[in-house]
Amino acid sequence: MVKLLVNGTLREVDVPGEMPLLWVLRDEIGLKGTKFGCGIAQCGACTVHVGGQPVRSCSTPVSSVGDKPVVTIEGLSALEPGSAIQEAWAKLDVAQCGYCQAGQMMSAAGLLAATPKPSDAEILAAMDGNLCRCATYPRIRAAIRLAAGLDSDGREG
Amino acid sequence: MQTRRQMLFTVGLSAAGALLVGCNLLNDGKPAAPVRRKAPPAGTPLGDFVAIGRDGSVRLFAKNPEIGQGSKTLLPMLIAEELDVAWDAVFVEFAAVDAKRFGPQFAGGSMMTPMNWEPMRQVGAAARALLVSAAAGRLKVEPSTLRTEAGHVIDASGKKIPYGELVAEAAKLPPPDVKSLTLKPKSAYRILGKPKAGVDTDAIVHGDPLFGIDTEVEGLRYAVYVKAPVYGAPLVSADLAAAKAMPGVEEVFALEGVAPPKDGQIGLAPGLAPGVAIVGRNWWQVNRAREALNAKWADGFGAQHDTGIYAARAAELLKGRGKPHERIGNVDAALGQAARTVVAVYDAPFIPHLTLEPQNCTARPTAKGLEIWAPTQFPQDGQAVVAQTLGLKPDQVTVHMRRCGGGFGRRIMNDYMVEAAAIARHVKGPVKLLWSREDDVAFDYFRPGNTHRLRAGIDADGKVIAYDVHGVSYSRGGKLVDGGELFLNAQPPFLVPNYRLEKSLIETIVPTGWVRAPISNTLSFVHECFWDELAAAAGKDPLAFRLEHMKARFDSPVSKPGPEGAPFDVRRMAAVLELVGKRSGWGAAKRPAGTGMGIATYFSHLGYFAEVAQVKVAADGAWRVEKVWVVGDCGSIILNPSGANAQVQGAVLDGISQLRQEIRFEKGRAVQTNFDAVPMLRHSAAPEVDVHFHLTDHPPTGLGEPALPPIIPAVVNAVYDATGARVRTLPLTAERIQAARTTRAA
Numbered sequence: 023m024v025k026l027l028v029n030g031t032l033r034e035v036d037v038p039g040e041m042p043l044l045w046v047l048r049d050e051i052g053l054k055g056t057k058f059g060c061g062i063a064q065c066g067a068c069t070v071h072v073g074g075q076p077v078r079s080c081s082t083p084v085s086s087v088g089d090k091p092v093v094t095i096e097g098l099s100a101l102e103p104g105s106a107i108q109e110a111w112a113k114l115d116v117a118q119c120g121y122c123q124a125g126q127m128m129s130a131a132g133l134l135a136a137t138p139k140p141s142d143a144e145i146l147a148a149m150d151g152n153l154c155r156c157a158t159y160p161r162i163r164a165a166i167r168l169a170a171g172l173d174s175d176g177r178e179g
Numbered sequence: 180m181q182t183r184r185q186m187l188f189t190v191g192l193s194a195a196g197a198l199l200v201g202c203n204l205l206n207d208g209k210p211a212a213p214v215r216r217k218a219p220p221a222g223t224p225l226g227d228f229v230a231i232g233r234d235g236s237v238r239l240f241a242k243n244p245e246i247g248q249g250s251k252t253l254l255p256m257l258i259a260e261e262l263d264v265a266w267d268a269v270f271v272e273f274a275a276v277d278a279k280r281f282g283p284q285f286a287g288g289s290m291m292t293p294m295n296w297e298p299m300r301q302v303g304a305a306a307r308a309l310l311v312s313a314a315a316g317r318l319k320v321e322p323s324t325l326r327t328e329a330g331h332v333i334d335a336s337g338k339k340i341p342y343g344e345l346v347a348e349a350a351k352l353p354p355p356d357v358k359s360l361t362l363k364p365k366s367a368y369r370i371l372g373k374p375k376a377g378v379d380t381d382a383i384v385h386g387d388p389l390f391g392i393d394t395e396v397e398g399l400r401y402a403v404y405v406k407a408p409v410y411g412a413p414l415v416s417a418d419l420a421a422a423k424a425m426p427g428v429e430e431v432f433a434l435e436g437v438a439p440p441k442d443g444q445i446g447l448a449p450g451l452a453p454g455v456a457i458v459g460r461n462w463w464q465v466n467r468a469r470e471a472l473n474a475k476w477a478d479g480f481g482a483q484h485d486t487g488i489y490a491a492r493a494a495e496l497l498k499g500r501g502k503p504h505e506r507i508g509n510v511d512a513a514l515g516q517a518a519r520t521v522v523a524v525y526d527a528p529f530i531p532h533l534t535l536e537p538q539n540c541t542a543r544p545t546a547k548g549l550e551i552w553a554p555t556q557f558p559q560d561g562q563a564v565v566a567q568t569l570g571l572k573p574d575q576v577t578v579h580m581r582r583c584g585g586g587f588g589r590r591i592m593n594d595y596m597v598e599a600a601a602i603a604r605h606v607k608g609p610v611k612l613l614w615s616r617e618d619d620v621a622f623d624y625f626r627p628g629n630t631h632r633l634r635a636g637i638d639a640d641g642k643v644i645a646y647d648v649h650g651v652s653y654s655r656g657g658k659l660v661d662g663g664e665l666f667l668n669a670q671p672p673f674l675v676p677n678y679r680l681e682k683s684l685i686e687t688i689v690p691t692g693w694v695r696a697p698i699s700n701t702l703s704f705v706h707e708c709f710w711d712e713l714a715a716a717a718g719k720d721p722l723a724f725r726l727e728h729m730k731a732r733f734d735s736p737v738s739k740p741g742p743e744g745a746p747f748d749v750r751r752m753a754a755v756l757e758l759v760g761k762r763s764g765w766g767a768a769k770r771p772a773g774t775g776m777g778i779a780t781y782f783s784h785l786g787y788f789a790e791v792a793q794v795k796v797a798a799d800g801a802w803r804v805e806k807v808w809v810v811g812d813c814g815s816i817i818l819n820p821s822g823a824n825a826q827v828q829g830a831v832l833d834g835i836s837q838l839r840q841e842i843r844f845e846k847g848r849a850v851q852t853n854f855d856a857v858p859m860l861r862h863s864a865a866p867e868v869d870v871h872f873h874l875t876d877h878p879p880t881g882l883g884e885p886a887l888p889p890i891i892p893a894v895v896n897a898v899y900d901a902t903g904a905r906v907r908t909l910p911l912t913a914e915r916i917q918a919a920r921t922t923r924a925a
């Protein structure tokens with residue numbers, strides 16, 4: 023049995039310790055918001071927070087989580103910059119297909135928690151591991167600036 | 180940062196499949212997140228697309244798949260405009276997959292807007308007419324004395340009756356004659372032309388399970404399907420018992436292949452590739468069990484299918500003549516009169532689709548046959564193909580659309596739907612098939628490459644008088660492959676009086692298909708880069724050179740219709756070209772050393788686009804696009820400016836990503852297997868894209884694709900402007916740029 027604190031709820035799952043957190047969340051706990059894109063830490067679709075840090079859950083064995091709290095997109099509203107990120111994403115209509123956006127938002131939440139007023143270069147550095155196949159990059163960047171209170175005009179770029 | 184705050188989360192799935200989340204946070208005095216909007220009651224149907232609740236809520240059914248192109252928002256916007264309801268009151272759901280009620284349901288060819296612009300407005304107007312008739316009956320007045328606004332019928336005295344109070348009566352009336360409906364003039368629009376966020380936005384930002392991969396049904400198990408990396412190769416041996424012994428695995432079995440029907444297209448009627456299914460309680464465990472399978476395939480027939488062998492074959496074919504394909508005027512005579520001749524060979528590679536959501540499908544056997552949930556661009560074809568392959572009747576197969584994590588043409592093919600259906604039938608229970616990313620790359624229907632030899636004659640005034648093309652594409656079983664057409668909606672045949680296209684084919688076993696702006700996404704590179712060479716040979720500015728040739732055709736347009744059956748209107752193209760020149764400061768700005776600007780135009784999917792790219796090339800050949808200017812003419816109105824802008828930006832950035840991509844083949848199998856080997860555009864390489872729509876008096880057309888083709892040649896032409904290096908082979912790598920610099924110096 024592995025114990026996990028996910029979005030504030032204690033969960034017990036009967037899985038092998040090397041099973042990646044992504045699949046425990048999706049197929050065992052039933053939280054489908056965290057997405058699978060590559061399985062090799064190359065796309066960021068599976069980004070969640072573990073102990074407050076954004077990690078690629080496809081490459082995080084569940085045994086390595088321990089008692090560190092896990093937060094997924096379903097719990098984003100409860101994080102400090104969470105609602106602001108959700109509102110900015112909605113206001114700027116960021117999503118095209120939307121598949122990458124859970125991962126993008128979780129990475130953005132990690133960035134803004136650590137660096138509330140990031141520079142453009144800091145935004146690029148924090149977000150470069152998150153692929154968007156629809157290439158919504160200009161709006162993602164604008165939404166991060168909006169959520170951080172850096173820009174209110176939705177400048178894309 | 181997240182602390183161990185107390186949280187109470189309740190998550191529930193409504194009957195309609197919309198996830199409703201009530202969220203109560205006891206979070207250190209911070210305001211609780213807003214309670215999320217709920218799906219309204221089912222309401223009373225007014226036709227197949229509209230249902231109105233007594234509370235005034237409006238449920239609209241979106242008939243086409245949503246792949247990120249915005250159909251689930253735009254189609255209901257068209258209905259809502261004519262229905263005259265407030266956009267905030269609208270709740271959108273996917274329609275059932277049912278050709279009888281909803282007509283053709285697909286996402287492809289940027290056809291949503293041209294095909295639905297009129298019918299969806301008529302749907303809204305018809306429902307509105309019923310509501311007005313019901314009100315007229317109740318008020319005992321003529322319908323013509325009534326008007327509507329924001330979900331109300333209003334009489335001459337200003338008295339308002341909400342639609343919710345009229346719907347029960349309206350539903351009993353006979354549907355109005357389409358010819359009796361008057362659609363609103365553009366000036367009266369309240370919804371169309373205004374930016375609207377996607378209708379699933381709230382669900383997406385909360386991580387609701389909308390996508391194919393998120394489908395849950397009672398008793399679901401997970402599956403992988405292991406196939407030969409050489410397409411269609413039969414299984415020789417596999418250790419089924421060893422895979423079965425892996426933890427979490429419940430069933431392992433081989434499936435015989437089902438050949439596609441003889442006259443069927445390989446992609447659209449895929450049959451079933453032979454393989455081994457592994458089924459179990461979670462996907463990670465069944466996927467891991469592949470390693471134990473040790474499958475061997477009879478795949479020797481792949482040996483001759485290799486990127487290097489194809490290249491050598493193309494070079495050989497280009498030494499000779501091809502099969503005549505298209506012809507205008509007399510090319511040989513014109514070449515004989517030319518003051519100078521320019522010759523070049525262009526080469527475009529195979530590229531993948533790589534939707535971010537890998538292919539997947541959930542299937543459940545039912546008493547009637549099968550129920551299927553799929554992220555698909557062609558659900559009706561999927562239903563037909565599953566029935567055809569598994570020996571069922573189409574009406575035994577029910578397909579539900581799920582939101583697609585990208586499409587780009589990949590999900591036109593329903594091969595994964597057939598696989599899931601076959602596995603579910605075999606295990607007699609519900610199964611979710613999910614491809615690994617490695618499966619997704621290996622079993623793509625790739626954009627086929629091509630090789631072109633071009634020869635043009637220029638007269639003493641710098642006018643192109645002859646344009647001679649020999650293109651090499653691919654065939655499968657002797658037939659031109661899907662996506663391998665070489666027809667020219669590129670400009671030269673519209674602009675040059677003497678033109679000839681000859682074609683040769685290389686036989687391949689690689690599955691091919693349509694990748695966003697198919698055909699155009701290679702032909703734009705080939706012809707718009709060569710056109711740039713011709714401008715240079717004529718000693719002219721590339722924009723002025725193009726414009727001169729277009730203007731010469733204003734009064735003598737070529738009658739050859741464009742590929743979508745619409746004539747190419749050279750004046751529309753000239754207008755966007757001039758405008759993009761102005762917006763980008765073409766020719767005016769002095770560029771720092773190593774920075775260049777390139778321009779290109781392209782007509783595809785009924786849209787006219789001209790684009791300028793500003794590109795910086797480092798001393799070592801590394802390149803990056805710094806800025807892009809786009810001007811597009813897609814008709815008289817941009818129906819949803821937010822979605823339209825996003826599509827154009829996305830298409831342009833997709834094109835920049837394509838410039839670095841190539842899938843190579845060895846022994847009939849794809850060499851690259853995952854994102855670590857296929858370069859994908861990331862945040863740090865995505866430039867600003869300036870988008871401008873030039874409105875003209877034509878019906879609105881689609882935007883998923885037409886902005887893509889011009890960016891590819893615009894970037895390559897900008898590299899030439901920056902460095903003098905003419906790169907004629909993609910992908911555009913630093914090595915190729917350096918090699919072309921050297922060639923030029925020599």
Ligand code: FES
Nearest residue numbers: 059060061066080
């Ligand atoms: S799925 Fe984890 S990074 Fe791609």
Ligand code: FES
Nearest residue numbers: 119120122155156
């Ligand atoms: S919105 Fe489609 S992958 Fe990002």
